[in-house]
Amino acid sequence: MKLADGREVECKTAWQMIIDRVEPCTPDWAEKITWVPKEKIIESARMYGSIKPACIYRGVALDQIGWNSTDAELCKTMLRAITGNLDIIGGDHMTYPGPVVNGKQFIRDSHLQLEDKLPPEMKRKQLGILEHPVQGWPQYDITSKYYKERYGVPQCMSGHMFQPPIPYLWRAIITGKPYPIKGLITYAGNPLVYAANTKLVYKALKHPGLELHVVLEHWMTPTAQLADYVLPMQSKMFERPYCGTFEDFHSAVAVWEAAVKPLGERKNEYDFFKGLAERFGWGEYFPWKDYREVIDYRLSSIGMTFEEAVKKCIIFTPTEKQYEQINPKTGKPFGFATVSKRAQIYNYTFELLGLDPLPVYREPFESPISKPTLAKEYPLILTTGGRFRPQFHSEHRHWGYGMREQHPWPLVEIHPETARELGIADGDWVWIETPRGRIRQRARLTTAIHPRVVNCEASWWFPEMPGEEPYLHGVFISNANVLTLDEPETLDRACGNWTNRGLLCKVYKATGIDALG
Known part of the structure; x- marks a missing residue:
């Protein structure tokens, strides 16, 4: 394109920039990173791209993966817009100020x-x-x-x-x-x-x-x-x-x-x-x-x-496709709350903030690839997303109210093959250790988890234990955040998310321990 001053500059559409960015990200590439078979990746992509309407479930997992958090969320936002599932019934609902x-x-x-x-x-x-x-x-x-x-x-x-x-x-x-x-x-x-x-x-x-x-x-x-x-x-x-x-x-x-x-x-x-x-x-x-x-x-x-x-x-004020509704002041559709009034797949706000406007993948700070030497001592991948749903965050840990009785002890999910190699049986107390510390939880064997991954429960403390120091209701015994990573250089560039999931760890049987002993 020739500018008014005679200079020529190269221009690309946002769509072309996205194509250039994702072209190296093949199913084979993703399989090596995620350990998900490429056939499953292809199947899920085609399923989401072809079913109408479709919804990408919102949760907190991507908030907790350190410096890839915002980029992963950008990918989801772009997919919603590209596939036409944004703000439709059965798709991804957008909230508006109301009622x-x-x-x-x-x-x-x-x-x-x-x-x-x-x-x-x-x-x-x-x-x-x-x-x-x-x-x-x-x-x-x-x-x-x-x-x-x-x-x-x-x-x-x-x-x-x-x-x-x-x-x-x-x-x-x-x-x-x-x-x-x-x-x-x-x-x-x-x-x-x-x-x-x-x-x-x-x-x-x-x-x-x-x-x-x-x-x-x-x-x-x-x-x-x-x-x-x-x-x-x-x-x-x-x-x-x-x-x-x-x-x-x-x-x-x-x-x-x-x-x-x-x-x-x-x-x-x-x-x-x-x-x-x-x-x-x-x-x-x-x-x-x-x-x-x-x-x-x-x-x-x-x-x-x-x-x-x-x-x-x-x-409640029902809303759907409000961006299509006509603004009586202009006679044109309201659009979105962006500078262009469009759903921007090229994030112009990020560009103004000095951030990459398109998502990019970085190998996690702790992984077998980024830290191969550390991975020899800590060979498993830790996620801290385990939950017993009625125990919201750190609530409902007290005995006598019905919740703790249903779920009395913290559990860590381990694949049976991995547990067998480690000499761990279902219900055993085990140590979960990262470079930052160790905690103990009870093993729950399940084939629903990858053999190289363990999933421990978050937010545990024990109200029945003394509150004074050094006990503090057992806050250091089974609390997953003893293990998590928050060094400033590992945080997400855009929002500062730290790493609760995707950490290196090791698991071993806790001998001579019964309950909180």
Whole structure:
């Protein structure tokens, strides 16, 4: 193409750039990486490409594979668009700000987030944004304009969409760099269990540089045991009225009333943050006297009372192919919340952030290929995705409530052939070890797993054990995050994801151990 100044430049379409990128990624290439037979890869690709509608299931596995996380998600997003399965019934649903009732928009979390009150110099202090700019202000400042233009509401910055990579938090507490972290509020979380590299987390939470640590909780967890203050919080399921949109991701809002009166001194978290804001001189941003008034305010925007909303429980605006709907202001389709108003398979935002706009595969930091010497000592691949579904994250580990009785001990899945070679029988306690430490769980033999892979359960602690140090409810005994990897150089370039799955490990029988002995 010849430019106005006479220079000639080579141009390629986004589609051609994708073809060039994926051409070397043949089924034979993928088979060597994944250990999945190429015939299965071809079969699955043809199945997804030919069945309409089709859906790629959303889960957390790809969030947890270190520096390949975002690229894997980009592949999924591109496939949805290319195959025509984006935002159709039976395909991959896109969520929109809602609900909209009689043309009126429900007040979302994003309406209340006050991002305009944070000065630019404070935005620049967000940990890790230079190294991982997508889950932070650099990305937000680019995309929020198009989001608000498209939907008429601010872009969500809550929950998982907007947080610094947590490995940077622990290192900042310990080193004081890039600046000291002196105070921490842990709300609805148990980082000694959920965060990677448990030993580092422990060191940070015990560090004298952390002058104040406040935990808002339902239980005395291992993390709560190390706090300066533990404030008992009401259960959002039972002890308080509720009105929410699941971190502002969904177009529906759920509303229900409290089922029981709060026990003891349990408070609503709104009371905590309102009180904190008033003491800092920000009370004007919390004008409602309690959380029930907040709910009334949000529902008033769609002309509904709390009592009316409770009867409905879920208020939902059905949506499908909203990008095709005509914008009455322009007479053209609304399109998507992007600069081009199209579903962009070439990620222009990534290009502006200095990232590769197309996905690329990197061999994991720890693998038989990238670390062949280490693999001789740790010959198995570890994934930490094991779950007993009712035990959500680190919840429901207490005896006497029905969940622990169904699933009393942590299990690690091992192929029978591998177990036989290692002298391990079903139900044996075994050690699972990586270069970062070792834990023990009980072996569960299954042919559903590859012979060179083991899958241990995450999020284990033992409330029945003493809470004081050094026990901390047994947080170091079976907790998979003792094994996981969070070194900054191993994190995902875009979002800072660390590695919970795809680690090198070894497994061996734990002799002389019975239960927690």
